[in-house]
Amino acid sequence: MDLTEIAVELDREGIGASAETLYGWGRSTHSEALVVRPTDKDTIRRVFELAEKHGVTVGFRGSGCSYGDASQNGDGVVLDLTNFAKVRSFDESTGLLVAEPGVTLEMIWRQCVPLGWWPPVVSGTMYPTLGGLLSMNVHGKNNWQVGTIGNHVRSFELMTPRGETLRCDREQNADVFHAAIGGFGMLGCFTEVELQLKKIWSGRLEVEAIATANLREMIAWFETNKDDFDYLVGWVDCFPRGTALGRGLIHAARYLGEGQDDQAKATMRESAQDLPSRILGVMPKNKVWYLMRPMLNDYGMRAINAAKFWSGKRGQTRNEPYKQPHAAFAFLLDYVPDWKKAYGPEGLIQYQTFVPKEAASDVHPRLLERCHKRHIVPYLGVYKRHRNDPFLMTHAVDGFSFAMDFRVTSSNRNELWQLCRDMDEIVTEAGGRLYFAKDATMLPRTAETIWGKETIERFHALKRRLDPNSRLQTNLARRVFPGWFSS
Ligand SMILES: Cc1cc2nc3c(=O)[nH]c(=O)nc-3n(C[C@H](O)[C@H](O)[C@H](O)COP(=O)(O)OP(=O)(O)OC[C@H]3O[C@@H](n4cnc5c(N)ncnc54)[C@H](O)[C@@H]3O)c2cc1C
Structure with missing residues (x-):
């Protein structure tokens, strides 16, 4: 494999390529690759041709928000699609968006909320690209109600490594x-996506908070x-044991219907969705991770989790709902950059x-x-409700995650990886699944049992x-499906 020759040929053609170290979002894995940032299909096709000529492998990357090694391709080429990112059209009467693969959730909501539309499914962060969202078939806090992102994709164009495009x-x-x-x-590479957005009548959701003892x-x-809500998410304090094992706080939310928000016009402005730039009104957000660092150990996190639980329990609002902007509810994890x-x-x-739903109340406490x-x-636990979907390698089940x-x-x-393997056994015996977007530890035999x-x-x-x-x-594909790549 000669990455240098590819870099030289690309350079001669005016296509930038650089040797870079790429990390998974969780920073627990990294590898070196030749990174190319195409802005159009011709460049992607050209990279495929050169990869074929030189016998080199190609992986795709969006914003790199997958926690493990899904968007790394060590010692190969990585096509980073974040600059191939134009919205081609948006029909404000139907909510149909046609966009290039590097368009992010953030770009979509910023453009579409003022027009009365919201992405039908969003991850807990607003930075993923359409290409990444489709490749992982991302779910949101509304998964059991509306399915995964794939359920809302009208069509896409895919470029195969032979340079053909398939609609x-x-x-x-x-x-x-x-x-x-x-x-x-x-x-193949998603090069265009047609996505149906969700009509909204307000920039806010109606939210209730409920504390649960375990x-x-x-x-x-x-x-x-x-059935009474559009979104459900549970935060779990993983430290207590016994009868408080898995105590937590649920946030349950509903869309507001037409005419239910008397400030709809104001709340649908882009600025009304922006997350606050300071924490507690004083501290610049981008410094907060640094201050969190001394707390990131068992003692500190036990205390932080307990404080969050008790303050949440005091402030729970069952039957006294409050209103929260869509972005603030959906992208809680973006409040502290670089956390x-x-x-x-x-x-x-x-x-x-x-x-599966029948097994969750046995299996999930056992994992803890x-x-x-x-x-x-x-240090953090998050609980959600899901449903089945028609996608071949899906992670979702009619149950809980x-x-x-x-x-x-x-x-x-080593001990942590072993723990994950112990938990794999408990989960797969119960007919459960894992998720490539989050995975760093799955073994080939586990994948075979799951799918x-x-x-x-x-x-x-x-x-x-x-x-x-x-x-x-x-790296993920070679780790989980090594048989596909052995010559
Ligand atoms: C804080 C946080 C919260 C999250 N919350 C959720 C959540 O609630 N629900 C959920 O489902 N996920 C969640 N995720 C995971 C995240 O949504 C997925 O990992 C998503 O795939 C990331 O998109 P990306 O653009 O960063 O893609 P990357 O992580 O860069 O890549 C993901 C996959 O897509 C492939 N890919 C990228 N672009 C293309 C393309 N154009 N064509 C073909 N393949 C491509 C890559 O090869 C890789 O396999 C979360 C992640 C973080 C960091």
Whole structure:
């Protein structure tokens, strides 16, 4: 493989390429790659041609918000699509958006909220690109109500490593449509996406906060009340044990209908959605991660979690809803920029499991117990409700997900990976799943149990058809599906 020759050829053609170290969002993994930042399809096609000529692999990257190694391609080329980012059209009467793959959720809501539209599904951060969102088939806090982002994609254009472009929708190339969404960048590059946005009548949601004494109570609350809300998310304090195991706070929200917000015009201004630039009104946000750093240990995080729980319990607003801008509700994790850096040099991993509804109140508390047994407690836990979807390599199930953030240190790394493998067994025995967007630890045999040989073979057959020389690779794909790449 000769990346230098590719860099020289690209340079001669006026296409910039640079050797860079790329990290996963959680900063627990990194690798070196030749990074190219195309702004159009011709450049992508040219990179594919050169990769073929030199026998080099190509991976895609959006904003790099996947926690693990999904958007890294060590010792290969990485096509960073963030500069291929124009909105081609937006029809304000129908809410249909046509955009290039580097357009982010942030660009979409900034343009569309004042026109009365909101992205139908959003992640907990506003920075992901359309290409990244489709490749992982991202879910939001409304997953059980509206499905994943793929459910709202009208069509897309995909460029294969042979330079062909395929238009895919539910009729045309339907097999590719259902596999490339959630296909972790293995079938081709999304070069255009048609997405249906959601009509809104206010810039705000009506929100209620509810404290729950433990995880089982949270699960029961979700099940009983889910039909009354559009969004549900549970924050879990992972430190207490016994009857308080998995205590937490639920935030449940509803859209406001037409005429329900007398300040609708003002709340739908872009500026009304902006997150505050200072924390507690005084501290500049971009310094906060630095101040958090001394607290990022078991003692500090136990105290912070307890303080959050008790202040949330005091302020719970069941039956006294309050109003909150869409962006503030959806992108809580963006309040403190770079908060991941507070985790220190080895970063963090997120371990998110999706478990069928019948098994969740057994499996998820057991996972927490397992963490305590191994003395590695997640510093953040997030709970959500999901539903099935028609995408081939989907992560979602009709059930619940529990996302746990673990600090990685040089001394806990092996033990933490072992803990994840113990938890893999508990989850897969119950018919649960993991999620490529968050993953850093999955083993090939775990993937085989989750998706099954037949589904994986169907996906691989499509990959062989669209990418016969296995040009498209990432560190995650080589780790989880090594058989696809062994010659
Ligand atoms: C704080 C935080 C909160 C999050 N909350 C959620 C959440 O609530 N729900 C959820 O589902 N996820 C969530 N995520 C995960 C995130 O939404 C996904 O990882 C998403 O894929 C990131 O998009 P990206 O543009 O950064 O893509 P990257 O992470 O850069 O790449 C993701 C995948 O997409 C592929 N890819 C990128 N562009 C293209 C393209 N044009 N064509 C083909 N393949 C491409 C890459 O190869 C890679 O496999 C969260 C992440 C963070 C950091």
